Amino acid sequence: MLRRFLLPAILLAAAAVTTAPWLVSSWKLVDWLDGQPRWRRRVAVDGEWTADLRALRSELPAGEPVHLVGDPGDVESRRILGATVFHLYPLVVRPFGPRARLEEVRESGEVPAGSFVEVMPGTPHHLRRLAPDDVAPWPRLVVPFAAELIGSRGIRYRTTLTLRAEERESTVLLRARGTGVASTPRRVVLAAGESRTVDDIFAASTGGTGLAALEMRAAQAVEATAELVATRGEEVVRLPLPVLRPGEWPDAGRWVRLHRLAGTREAGRWRLWGVNLGGEPAVVEASWTAGGRTERATLRLPSGGLAVLPDDALPGWPAEGDVELRLEGEPNTLVFASRRAPAALATEMSWGEPTGERP
Amino acid sequence: MTGLVAAALLFGIPGAGWLLLLRRPDGAASWGSAAESFLFGVGASGTALFALGWMGFPLRGGVFAVPVVLGVVAGLVGGRRWRQERSGRTADPAGGPGVGRASDDGAPSPASRRSRWLHGAIVTLLLLPPLAMTLAHVESVPLVDWDGRNFWLLKGRAILHEGAIDGPFFRGETSRHQHSQYPLMLPLAAASTWSALDGTDEREVRGLYWLVGVALLFAIRGRLRREFGAMPADAVAVVLAWTPQLLWREGGMLTAYSDLALAAFLALGFFELRDRIAGRGGEAWRAGLWLAFAVQAKNEGALLAAIVVGVALVAALARRQKIAPLREGAALVAAPLAAVALLAAWRSRIPLLEDENYSALARDLPARLGELPGAIVALLGAMAHLDDWGLFWAAVLVALGVALARRERRLDGCLCGGTIAAALGLYAAVYAASSGWELHELAVASGARLASHLVGPAAVLLAGLLAARPQTSGS
Numbered sequence: 001m002l003r004r005f006l007l008p009a010i011l012l013a014a015a016a017v018t019t020a021p022w023l024v025s026s027w028k029l030v031d032w033l034d035g036q037p038r039w040r041r042r043v044a045v046d047g048e049w050t051a052d053l054r055a056l057r058s059e060l061p062a063g064e065p066v067h068l069v070g071d072p073g074d075v076e077s078r079r080i081l082g083a084t085v086f087h088l089y090p091l092v093v094r095p096f097g098p099r100a101r102l103e104e105v106r107e108s109g110e111v112p113a114g115s116f117v118e119v120m121p122g123t124p125h126h127l128r129r130l131a132p133d134d135v136a137p138w139p140r141l142v143v144p145f146a147a148e149l150i151g152s153r154g155i156r157y158r159t160t161l162t163l164r165a166e167e168r169e170s171t172v173l174l175r176a177r178g179t180g181v182a183s184t185p186r187r188v189v190l191a192a193g194e195s196r197t198v199d200d201i202f203a204a205s206t207g208g209t210g211l212a213a214l215e216m217r218a219a220q221a222v223e224a225t226a227e228l229v230a231t232r233g234e235e236v237v238r239l240p241l242p243v244l245r246p247g248e249w250p251d252a253g254r255w256v257r258l259h260r261l262a263g264t265r266e267a268g269r270w271r272l273w274g275v276n277l278g279g280e281p282a283v284v285e286a287s288w289t290a291g292g293r294t295e296r297a298t299l300r301l302p303s304g305g306l307a308v309l310p311d312d313a314l315p316g317w318p319a320e321g322d323v324e325l326r327l328e329g330e331p332n333t334l335v336f337a338s339r340r341a342p343a344a345l346a347t348e349m350s351w352g353e354p355t356g357e358r359p
Numbered sequence: 360m361t362g363l364v365a366a367a368l369l370f371g372i373p374g375a376g377w378l379l380l381l382r383r384p385d386g387a388a389s390w391g392s393a394a395e396s397f398l399f400g401v402g403a404s405g406t407a408l409f410a411l412g413w414m415g416f417p418l419r420g421g422v423f424a425v426p427v428v429l430g431v432v433a434g435l436v437g438g439r440r441w442r443q444e445r446s447g448r449t450a451d452p453a454g455g456p457g458v459g460r461a462s463d464d465g466a467p468s469p470a471s472r473r474s475r476w477l478h479g480a481i482v483t484l485l486l487l488p489p490l491a492m493t494l495a496h497v498e499s500v501p502l503v504d505w506d507g508r509n510f511w512l513l514k515g516r517a518i519l520h521e522g523a524i525d526g527p528f529f530r531g532e533t534s535r536h537q538h539s540q541y542p543l544m545l546p547l548a549a550a551s552t553w554s555a556l557d558g559t560d561e562r563e564v565r566g567l568y569w570l571v572g573v574a575l576l577f578a579i580r581g582r583l584r585r586e587f588g589a590m591p592a593d594a595v596a597v598v599l600a601w602t603p604q605l606l607w608r609e610g611g612m613l614t615a616y617s618d619l620a621l622a623a624f625l626a627l628g629f630f631e632l633r634d635r636i637a638g639r640g641g642e643a644w645r646a647g648l649w650l651a652f653a654v655q656a657k658n659e660g661a662l663l664a665a666i667v668v669g670v671a672l673v674a675a676l677a678r679r680q681k682i683a684p685l686r687e688g689a690a691l692v693a694a695p696l697a698a699v700a701l702l703a704a705w706r707s708r709i710p711l712l713e714d715e716n717y718s719a720l721a722r723d724l725p726a727r728l729g730e731l732p733g734a735i736v737a738l739l740g741a742m743a744h745l746d747d748w749g750l751f752w753a754a755v756l757v758a759l760g761v762a763l764a765r766r767e768r769r770l771d772g773c774l775c776g777g778t779i780a781a782a783l784g785l786y787a788a789v790y791a792a793s794s795g796w797e798l799h800e801l802a803v804a805s806g807a808r809l810a811s812h813l814v815g816p817a818a819v820l821l822a823g824l825l826a827a828r829p830q831t832s833g834s
Contacts, residue, residue, distance in 0.1 A: 003825060007754065008594035012485070014749035015601040022607055023492045030492075030499045038562075042501040082509040085535050089513060089559075090520045092533045 049080050049119075049126030053087055056127055060091060060115050067096035067112065069130070070119030080119050080126065102135065107173055107185075107217055109137040138173070138217035143226040143241050156232070159214055159241070160199040162225045165190035170220035176202040176213070190222065199229075360498060363566025366552050367397065370567075373430020374400025380437030381645060391581015394574035398623050400430065401571065402652030404551060405544030406698065409655060412524035412547070413705050419522050423554045475589075482593045489600045490573060493612055497565045507568075507615025508561075510537045515549035516559050524705065531712045539712035542702060544655040545571075545617045565615065572612025575623040576600055579815060582630045583822040586639070591825035595818045604747045610808035617657045618811050624653035625663050626815020632671045632691070633774055633819070636678065644690035646671075651694035654702065658715070661702075663782055663812060664695045670777040674770060724792040734790035737798040738783060741806025748807060755779075755817040758824035768823055775816035782813055 033041045042050045060066055068084060070077040072095060085093045092114075096102065099118065105111050116130040143159070163172055169192050175185040190196060201214055216224060226241040284299040375396035404426035408418060416422050502508065517528035517536075524543055527533045549564040556563050576596050583592035605611050610618040628649035634641025650667060653660035668691060742752040759779075762772030786809050790801050 004590060004594075008598060008825060011594075011598045011750050011754055012601055014745060015598060015603065015751070016749075018603045018746045018749070019489060019601045019606060022603070023488055026492055026496050026500075026607070030495045033499050038501070041499070045500055046503045079505065082505065082535075082537075083503075086508040086513045086516075089516050089534060094535045 046083070047080075047126070049121065050087075052125060052127035053084060056117060056129060057088065059129060060088070060117075062091070065092040065094065065112070065114035067094060067114055067116045068119055069096050069099055069102050069116055071098045074121070076121040077119050080121060084117070084119070084127065106135065106137050106219075109140050109217060111135060111137040138219050139221070141216040141218070141222075141224055142244050143214040143216070143224075156230070157202070158199055158229050158231075159202045160197055160227055160229055161201065161214065161216075162195065162197045163188065163190060163216075164195040164223045165192055166221045166223065168192050168220045170218050170222050172216055172218045172222055174198060174201050174214065174216055176215075360566070361556060362552060362563035363494075363497075363570065365555050366548075366564070366567035366570055369427060369551060369555055370400030370404055370548065370570075371397045372400070373404060373427050373433075374398065374402075376430035376432070376434025376437065377403055378437075379441070380433040381648075382642070384438075384441055389581055390577045391584065394577035394581060395627065397570060397574045398578060398620075398627065399652075400426075401548050401567075401620065402544065402624055402649070402655070403430070405547045406652060406655045406701075408547040408551065409524065409543055409705070410701060412518070412543075413701060417522040418518055418524070418547075418550065420554055423551045426551075478589060478593070482597060485597045486600050489606055493569060493572075493606055496607075496613055497569045498562075502561045502565060502615060504609055504614035504616070506609070510541065511546055511617060512549060512561055512564065512615050514541070514543060514546035515553065515564065518543070518546055518550040519553050519559060525708045529709050531710055535713075537713040538715075539709050540658075540706045540714050542617075542655050542657060542660070544652070545615075545620055549615075561615070565613075568615050568619075569612050571623065572605060572619045575619050575626070575814070576605075578623060579626055579818045582627075583818060587822040587826045591822040594825050595822050598749075598751060598821075599814065599818065602747075602749060602751055604807045604811055605814070608747055608807060610811060616808070618808055621653055621657040621660050621663070622812045622814050624649050624656055624660070625667065625812060626818070628653060628664065629667050629671075629774075629778065629815050630819075632667060633771075635687075636671060636675050636774070637770065642690075643687045644694070647691045647694040650691075651698035654695050654698035658717075659809075659812065661695070661699050662785055666781040666785065667778055668692060668695070670774060670781060673777070674774050677773075678770070720789060720792040723794060724788055727791050727794065730791035730798065731787060733798050734787040734801075735783070737802035738787050738790060738806050738809075741802040742810045744807060748810065751821075752810065752817070754824070755820050758820035761824055762820055771819055771823055775820045778816045779813050783810075 029045070033044060036044070039050070039054050066088060068081050070081050072078055072081070081095045085095075096116065102111075102116065116135045118128050118130055120126060120128065143161070159176075161174070170190050172188045172190065173185045174188060186198075186201065188196065188198060214226065216222075224243045226243050228239045228241055230237045230239070282301045284301065285296070286299055287294060287296045371393065375393075378392075378396050378399050407426045407429070408423065411422055411425065412418050502512075513534075513536075514529075517526070517534075518524060521528055523529075524547075528536055529539060531539060545568075548567060552564050552567055553559050576599055579599070580592050580596035583595060599605055603611070605619065607613045610616045612619060628646045631641040631646035631649060632643065635643055635646065650660075650664035653664050671691075672688065742748060759772060759776045762768040763776065765772075786806075790796075790798055793801060
């Protein structure tokens with residue numbers, strides 16, 4: 001008797017203690033949901049965020065990936081992130097990371113393509129599509145320059161940048177990049193209309209070959225002017241530097257006449273410098289005419305930085321004399337020439353001028 | 360309800376067909392055999408679709424119909440075979456070797472008809488509330504579970520969208536793909552249901568998961584009734600039907616997890632093997648098929664199948680059974696090994712994304728053996744939690760002690776106890792090796808759910824305890 005009836009009854013009662021209240025509450029829930037539209041039911045059992053999800057579904061472009069910005073350490077955010085991936089499928093949806101990471105990639109300019117949706121549990125808008133301005137990469141400005149420091153005893157180089165915020169407060173990230181130069185980004189906050197000079201991003205006083213570019217990213221539009229300042233004792237030489245936006249680079253994807261490089265032994269030898277600030281290795285095709293002969297070469301620039309092109313990259317490049325150089329570079333690449341006479345204080349740099357289509 | 364009916368037909372019909380080919384029919388329809396047919400249909404269709412997908416067939420409407428057609432053909436061939444055999448032989452009440460079994464319900468005697476009716480009415484009344492309520496819940500309340508949405512059903516949608524099991528989604532090239540190397544039986548079954556209904560709404564596949572849970576209950580009940588009689592079997596089924604973990608906790612029949620399918624395949628493989636050892640008509644190769652389905656249902660399936668096979672072989676050797684070990688052993692392990700090989704071949708194409716790294720766990724285990732006692736305590740603590748399992752596992756522990764103490768039930772004690780202990784030891788070892796997690800957190804998150812995998816062997820122990828008279832465990 002105990003074994004056949006009492007034991008099952010005890011086991012059933014022990015399970016029913018938990019299940020019976022659930023059955024009652026489940027009955028009430030089913031009864032309450034009866035007749036309600038599907039999305040209302042989902043909101044009722046899964047939370048208000050699903051109403052936002054419903055609105056988002058019609059708002060998101062079909063062919064674009066969706067990046068979910070949210071804190072993966074928060075359980076509720078994680079739940080919403082996972083369920084959103086499911087409910088939006090076959091849209092390509094991936095968790096992106098917290099908001100701080102989005103700001104980092106905006107500053108670095110490497111914002112992936114697609115829509116960004118922020119997950120904010122516990123707020124009126126649990127899922128919110130971020131506006132294009134909130135996710136756009138910070139515009140980039142580049143100040144490329146070369147500083148031939150070989151034998152530059154007693155010469156100090158530095159760059160000065162004059163920045164002015166236009167209409168709104170702007171944060172500017174500044175750093176120097178190049179061979180032998182790698183400064184950590186420095187943040188400068190400019191009030192609206194404020195102008196400020198920054199002269200310690202790049203400074204060198206030792207020998208060696210220095211090649212650098214100043215790279216700027218600004219959250220809002222800023223005006224910038226730059227110059228390279230060389231000092232030796234009381235003597236000061238200022239060389240204006242171009243401030244370029246990537247789209248304005250003279251040899252980005254087209255043929256240019258770099259310069260007629262008139263050289264003499266006294267004036268120093270021209271050298272070529274390559275700038276590739278893209279994420280992939282880049283190729284620049286070069287041809288030049290010197291002494292009646294035309295030479296061609298393909299220059300390969302490593303990704304993400306600056307490089308001085310080795311002497312053997314351009315076979316036949318004359319030590320002196322006139323040279324007409326034509327370049328066809330990939331986007332994000334820039335090649336320029338520089339020289340410094342052994343006795344001169346400042347480096348001379350030469351930039352190309354667009355000549356149209358490839359001949 | 361459309362999804363429920365579609366799933367019942369899509370898997371129930373071919374499953375019945377295959378079982379008709381593979382074993383002698385019971386003679387009388389029963390809930391138990393219907394449940395086994397459905398589960399066999401899910402297992403065989405899922406495995407067949409996985410193999411077709413691996414071979415590069417596009418998983419679209421026509422290919423999804425292949426397992427159904429094969430099942431129907433198998434049923435026609437099997438039915439004809441048994442009809443010919445029945446008409447060609449004289450009466451053989453005991454049935455031949457390898458017979459599945461006679462009726463689930465036993466032969467009613469006129470004197471006990473009223474008590475049988477009363478018994479049936481009480482059992483129905485007790486089973487109805489949880490099953491009806493969960494069905495109403497499935498039909499009315501949207502799915503909200505974690506694993507179902509994060510990967511199981513998401514994989515099903517991806518299979519349907521890409522028509523492949525190794526497309527861009529599975530290679531991690533599109534949406535987030537967690538647990539990229541999990542087996543795909545249930546996602547394939549879901550995709551098959553969606554394909555039949557021309558949709559991808561999760562409402563349409565919740566019936567499939569509910570049916571798997573209900574089929575688990577009725578398959579266990581059917582098997583127990585054949586051996587222990589109606590009362591113990593029904594009592595166990597009723598207790599299980601009210602158990603929160605099997606009903607509405609994460610991993611239960613209201614969620615889109617694969618745990619109940621794994622539990623069902625493992626239980627049926629275990630029952631078949633146990634019947635074979637006890638000389639009750641089980642077949643090693645049929646056990647192998649169920650265990651192969653367990654391998655294809657979840658990652659744990661391969662190890663749990665190995666445990667079932669290992670414990671059964673030890674028990675068979677201990678009984679010095681007159682079986683041909685090599686032939687039987689080969690028949691037993693052939694299908695599970697083929698399932699493991701198929702999974703391994705598929706996994707070689709799929710990068711490991713946000714998934715468990717089992718080789719790393721195995722490597723780390725020796726250094727973390729000190730955590731094992733704590734892991735065992737945490738796991739047992741989760742199983743003893745009243746809100747998840749009631750007193751089920753406490754009763755199973757008592758039943759195990761009783762079975763081991765009785766000579767005539769010692770085989771069951773060894774088989775069931777050995778399987779349960781080895782499986783829990785395995786899970787505890789995984790807990791211990793999982794660095795970066797608190798044991799308590801792991802147990803709370805998964806302990807009660809993992810215990811559901813062992814509900815088949817546990818039910819045997821419990822039914823043995825509840826049986827009116829001591830049952831012999833074998834001939």
